[in-house]
Amino acid sequence: MTTTREKLLDVAADLFYTQGFQSVGIDQIYGQVGITKTAFYKHFESKDDLIIAVLNRRDQRELEEWGNYIRIRGRDDSRRQLSAFFELLEEWFSKPDFRGCFFLNALTEFPNENDPINRAACAHGEHLASMMLRFAAAAGADDPAALTQQLMLLITGAISSRHRTGDLGAAKTATRVAHVLIETHCGRAALTAR
Amino acid sequence: MTTTREKLLDVAADLFYTQGFQSVGIDQIYGQVGITKTAFYKHFESKDDLIIAVLNRRDQRELEEWGNYIRIRGRDDSRRQLSAFFELLEEWFSKPDFRGCFFLNALTEFPNENDPINRAACAHGEHLASMMLRFAAAAGADDPAALTQQLMLLITGAISSRHRTGDLGAAKTATRVAHVLIETHCGRAALTAR
DNA sequence: GCTGGTGGTGTACCGCAAGTCAACCTGCGG
DNA sequence: CCGCAGGTTGACTTGCGGTACACCACCAGC
Known part of the structure; x- marks a missing residue:
């Protein structure tokens, strides 16, 4: 039995995602x-x-889903876990109802930084980044924070690119670049991020 | 003497950029x-x-500005021209009134693909990409289209990251990755994009 | 010297969406 | 039997996008 509140949240989430919040x-x-x-x-x-x-x-649900997906696909190999983020993107992008990142969208519709909506949307990015940071550290990256920053930038870029151009290959493009970065930062003779 | 129409466009551009279109x-x-x-x-x-x-x-003005900046900073070196895109980002990001990409914002506020606003916003990305493609081809990239796709993804990602986190370093992060890509695609023994 | 276009003014109005208020109904557990 | 959660109807306010109508002032051209 789903409560009325839950139903409202379900319907709202769907409409907001496909049509935007304000419209x-x-x-x-x-x-x-x-x-x-x-x-x-x-x-x-x-x-x-x-x-x-x-x-x-x-935010809660997506974080859970991503965490599970990555732990399953990544097995016990930390580097595979990092690249699993990008495999997930590929699956996501291929869905016909893809409309960009819900939270990024919220952020641009409510640009005022003091707006509680803006804050709530920002929080998701931070949660995702801190999750990735743990994986990066576990993978033995020379500078986990820098690697996380770079990978988050790739993910954000891939999402926005897919959103803008409709190009399904954005995930693959990001994946290729990500592999280079992961190898560079987690290689035995890891270079500094400069 | 600026016409009333021009004044309206100026004021509107300013308000729309800082507060969003719908609000x-x-x-x-x-x-x-x-x-x-x-x-x-x-x-x-x-x-x-x-x-x-x-x-x-x-769209017109920004394209002109970017083109000029890149030709000046890049001199006659095509590779430098490509990396000038990212130097421009750094300058842009450091401005206190940065609120993300005007066109990306428009796109998320008007997600309907048939909406003429959506089309107008999309056009800018295409114009920018085709400009970059010319530089990539001139730089002798093995696969100019692929390089353009990757660099555009980085730019988009940097803009969105800076927008979301407020992190000024997003441009530097993107620049570092871009240099790797440019070297890889334009090296004498250029590798394939795969 | 009249005509017409450009760029205004003022006021009244419509339709829609967010949000409020008041009065009332119903089923269920303590 | 009371109270409360979850619901109903209908009337109302405010703010915004947009329209309609009547009117004004200036400048240019034949």
Whole structure:
């Protein structure tokens, strides 16, 4: 049994992702769930409140999913774990309903840094980066923080490129570059990041 | 003497960039210029029309600026020209009013591919890529299209990273990776992209 | 000297979305 | 039997995008 609140979050997440946050009216959301406006406002204080809840829930779930995927695909090899991030991108990009990164999108729709929505969206990137940092450290990178920065840049770039051009090959492009970086930073005679 | 239309475009470009397209009302725009709503609608058919005009003008100007910068900084050395793209990023990122890429932002605020705003925003990326492609070809890259794809991915990633984390070092990170790629693709014994 | 285009003004109005308010209904556990 | 969570209806306010209509001032050309 899914509660009404859960249903609202599901519908909202879907609409927000496909159409953007600002262009979706709450009437579409509560209408699709089958309740009235007043009922909606018993679950969420405001549209912003709903957006933040959607963002936080998706942050948690996505982090879990990514973590599981990487542990499974990466086996016990830390370097494979790092490159698993990019295999995941490939799968993601091939989905027809791909519309970029939910959190990156939120960030550009709410550019004010003091906006709680902006903060919630930023948090996801930080969570993902700190997860990657652990893998990079485990892989014996000479400078795990630098490697994480570079790989995160590649991931962000791949997502934005795929989003902009619709090019499915963006993941492969990023993967190739990532392998070079991983080899360089985790090689036996690892070079400095300069 | 700047025409009213030009003033409207200037004010709109500024507000849209700093606050986003949807969250800026046209009343702010015509108010700041000092005309009334009716007068505004004698210059532009709609808000969408204004947005497209702003986008197109900025596309032209930015392309010109980038082209000039690269020709000056790159001198006659094609490889230097390619890496000048990244030097430009560094300068751009250090500006306090940096808010990401205007066109990438437009794209996420108007995700519908049939939306003329979306098309106008996409166009900029294509223009930039085709400019880069010419430089890549001139630099004697083994596969100019592939190199362009990779460098564009890096640029996009750097912009988004800087936007998300506020990290000024994103440009340097991208530059380092770019140099590796340029060397690999333009080396005397150039390897294939695979 | 009248005509027309350009670039304005003011006011009133429509439709839609966010959000509020008040009054009322219903099922369920303590 | 009470209270509360979750729901309903309907009327209302505010703000924004956009329209309609009537009017004004200036400058250029035949």
